[in-house]
Amino acid sequence: MTKDAVKLVVPKTTTEPKLDEQVTIDKKTLDAPVKKDTKVGTMTVQLKDGDTLGYVDGNKIDTINVVTKDDVDNANWFMLALYSIGDFFSGIWDYITDGIKGWFN
Incomplete structure (x- = not known):
């Protein structure tokens, strides 16, 4: 290593991100028939306990749709x-x- 070289040490983290997940289902039951990809609720995901993943804004909240996986016939x-x-x-x-x-x- 020359005297102008800089040694970079990147810390290894094995911790998982701390997420707060909340699922809200629109109805308790569904009546058949139900088509694939029908929206049945939402899921909200937010970082918690001040976790920022090292580069992401910790106040970010994402909401995604919960949808059916398959068609369900009568x-x-x-x-x-x-x-x-x-x-x-x-x-x-x-x-x-x-x-x-x-x-x-």
């Missing part, structure tokens, strides 16, 4: 019948287990 009559049968047997099972639990309380 269930056909066969699937609706299967759901009903499953609910029927699930109800019977819950009734039996609650009765047995009552014996021991």
